[in-house]
Structure formats: structure tokens, C-alpha cells
Amino acid sequence: MSAPAVEITGLVKRYGSTTAVDGLDLRMARGRLLALLGPNGAGKTTTVEICEGFRKPDSGSVRVLGLDPVRESAALRPKIGVMPQGGGAYPGVRAEEMLRLVAACAANPLDPAWLLDILGLGTARRTPFKRLSGGQQQRLSLACALIGRPELVFLDEPTAGMDPQARRLVWDLLGALRADGVSVLLTTHLMEEAEALADDVVIIDGGKIIAEGSPSDLTAEGTDGQLRFKARSRLNTDLLAAALPEGYLVRESAPGAYRVEGRVDPQVVSTVTAWCAQQGVLAEELHVGKRDLEEVFLELTGRELRT
Template identity: 70%
Template structure:
């Protein structure tokens, strides 16, 4: 039997969740192997990490529950990579505690290392090593590895087995790093930007992999710069900025933060919005998010829509692309941090 028994899959992990288990793709080797002991897979409690006068992580705490995906979001320099490295046992916290599968990642590293998978940003590879050799080497350190050939096929790397790492494209390097993280059948996987540089088809393959891992009891802690990825994959979100948690919860809970809805429309740029602000109910603050792109946030009602169109008529402007959207994760992120996730 191949390592991965495939059943009919829906288009995305969230689609499958809506349809129940009919789209469940099962990774058979994990069955009976993942230890379902009490307590979270990861517990970060009041952790602080300083580098000189800079506090990279400032007292954060969260849990990654068993068989769940937690996405860690934050602008560059927010402290998310340092946080993940403390969970992986690569960095020692100055205060607070980290437990992974009930163990200290530093003191119990020998016992913990065979049970976790780590996907390093940039792959952490030797440039001259061949892709297949790298994966075989990582597999050799595991007592019960997955079949490397199956992993290469699953991630679309079967034709690159003899290709030196430096000759792989960025997307191929990412997929190889993911294969190396999974080949040892870990109970928890740490993924740093797992789909960075991948095309749409490759991203979907990785999403399917991550969702299947969760369904079969594997816990996942990932960082990502892609809001749609976080919304699709994560059971829990943690947003950090300047080393502190600014929001946490399920995607629905986080996106419910602040305004309940959005009215967007297109019009000539640099319009004076003071009259519109005065006409709207208290608490509404219209703004131009990009040249010619306008946003009104709040409890969008027929009266609010009528006020906006009446204002446009008053200043002799014909708006276009009028739409009412649900609150998006990206909007919440910008509101909380004041920075784009990629910034």
C-alpha cells in the first residue's frame, strides 16, 4: 500500500471541512503513531527574548492544540521567527517557558528531536547536494521514515532527484524543505513560510498536505505572509507585533475584531471626504486606501449605502465597483499593526 491513501478531495481544505470527511485524504503511516497524550502540542508561557537592548519577544504566550494548525502572523521584525526558533530548540528564552509535546526543547532536545519536523526558511541546504541525496540523508536519521521517493512524487520533485540544490527553482527548494520536514513522520511540524515562491498549483498541493496532516493527528505551527493561506488552513491565529500578541483566536474571531462590514467603491482620486464623514453615522471614518479606491467601515446598512451614493451625486461623481464585503483578515492586521504583512 502506498504511504498516502487518496480519496476524492474537494477543492480546498475549508471546502472539505464544509463537506465533512468525504474529501479526507489520509496519510496512513501516521495512524497509530501520533501520541495523543493530554495537554497541548506546544505551550508558550510568558516568553521573553532579548538581543542586547532589543526585546525581540516580550512576554507572549499561546498554545498549539493537538491535531490543529496555528498560524503565527506578524510584520517583518515582529518576533515570529524568534518565537518559532525557541519552540524548535534553536534559541533559549531569557525568561518564561516553552514546552513541545510536554518536553523542554533545550533540555530534552535528544528526546524531542525525532518527534518534530522543522522546515527552515531557505531550506538550510548544501548548494551542491542533490535533492534526492538530501532527502535520503534526512530519512536516514529517522527510525521509521516515510518513503523518500513517494514524498518526491507527491511534491512534484521526482524529476529533480539528481538536481543540485543550487539549480532548483525557489519553489522547488521550498518543496524539498517541506519534504525534509515530513520524512521522519513527526508528531508536530514547524513550517516557516511553507508556500513562499510557489505557483498556485503547488500551493494547493502543500495546503492539501498540511490539512491532511492535521486530520491524521499531526500538529502544525506555521508562519506565513499570505492572509488567504492563514484563513484557509489555520484553526487558530496569533498576530504579534513588536514582540507582543495583539490578537489571537480562530479566523472568525479575529476577523470579527472592530468593524462588522466594509463598503468599497472606486471614484476619482483625492476626493475630499469630510462631507461624507459628516453625513455618515457616528463612528464611520471613510478613507482612500489607494488612489481612487475608497473604503467605508462599520455596520453597513441600506441607509449607509444611500448616504454614500447621495454624497457622490452631490459632488457630481459617478462611483463604480460598489461592493459590500465581509471583514477581511488583512484589514484587521493593518488596523492592529499599521503595517502590511509583507512590509
């Protein structure tokens, strides 16, 4: 139990002339929930698949629960759960049949019927996988990852395609897993999800780590002298800047999301809210010295669309 959940040193993986992972170092303590973030093609999936033992690294050291995921895969696999983004179930198999098949491979599985009920799939237990909704397929894949009571769970986009109720249910379940000491490594494109769930966040791009820390550390860094608020999109930021003392900058960082840069005091806050009232809009979600994780992500990785 003294070994970290995941420990990666100098990991390199290439596909022909493309370097997917470029000297990556990562350490994940046990009992933590780590969110691995990055744009498409950043190296997230390759890194996770190497940790799961599905791919071999070209160089570097990878230890999962103290074991080499390739050479010691037989010892590691009973200790981990894997939820791939693509579902992973046979199209024609019924939900409960699939879960019981996976449970039969575990030494001490959870009760399949109980787990189906917990994940809101009790009424769909006899439904073939291909007839489940996208969110139901995701929940069944999550059940398959958890049925064997793993010490460490790898989740790839665990709430993709889920409605808000199902997403909150999964969030609660992941919180319960962490409270029970289970380590969770998830990839997600939902910054709200990472900010709400993660103990630690690692952002990678170009196969390298470009930022890491707790969500609060990442969102607080470099925010002195900033006021943020939300309102109707496409307000005239030049007019707002003119209403403020000289030297203040105002910009719309995303549609409907505004940033005022300069020394923030009560008078500045009053000026901003009064100006918005003059425009007939309400300034909402005012924050002083606080970014959200999505803005941090975009500042670090750029705003251009990745192919």
C-alpha cells in the same frame, strides 16, 4: 498525548539591549494549525527557534509535546519536523539524495520517491539543490520536514517563492496533515494563507501577543456598521460621503479597498453601488461587517515599513 503541542509561559529572550521576546504566553492544542503572524522584528523567528531547541530562553517556560526543547532535545527531535525559510539543503546535493539523507535519520520515514511525486518534484529528483527554482527548493525543504512522520511541524514561510499552483498544492497537503492529527505551527506574511489555513491565529509585535483567536473571530471583531467594497483606486471618497446620509464616513483603507462607516441598510448598499456606477466602475466584493485578516494586521501593527 494530554500535553499541548506547544505551551509557552513568560518567555523572554534578549540580544544585548534588544528584547526580542518579552514575556510571551502561548498555548497551542494538538491537531491544530496555528499561524504566528507579525511584522519583521516582532519576535516570531526567535520564538519558533526556541521551540525547536535551537536557542535558549533567558527566562520563562517552554514545553513542546510536553518536553523541554533544550534539556530534552534528544527525545523531542524525532517527534518534530522543521522547515527553515532559508532552505537548509546542501547546494550541490540532488533533490532525492537530500531527502533520502534526511529519511535515513528517521525511525519510520515516509517513502522519499512518493513524497517527491506528491510535491511535484518527481522530474527534479536528480537536479542539484542550487539549480532548483525557489519554489522547488521550498517544496524540497517541506519534504524534509515531513519525511519522518512528525507529530508537530514548524514551517517558516512555507510557500514563499511558489507559484499559485504549487501554493495550492502545499495548502492541500497541510490540510491533509491537520486531518491526520499532525500539529502545524507556521509563520507567514501571506494573510490570505493564514486566513485560509489556520485554526488559530496569534499576532505578535514587540515580542508580545497583541491579538489571538480564530480567523473569523479576528476579522469579525469591531465591524458593526461597516460596508467594504473594492473598485478602481483613488475614487473621490468625499463625493461618495456626500451622496450618503449625514454622518457617514468613507475612506480608502488600501489602494482600491474602500470602507463606509455608519449604519448599513439596503438603501446604503444601493446608494454605494449606484454612485460607483455613475463613476463608471463596478463595486466588487461587497462585505457588511467583515474585514480581512490583512486589514486587521495593519490596524494592529501599523502601516509603516519596518526595517
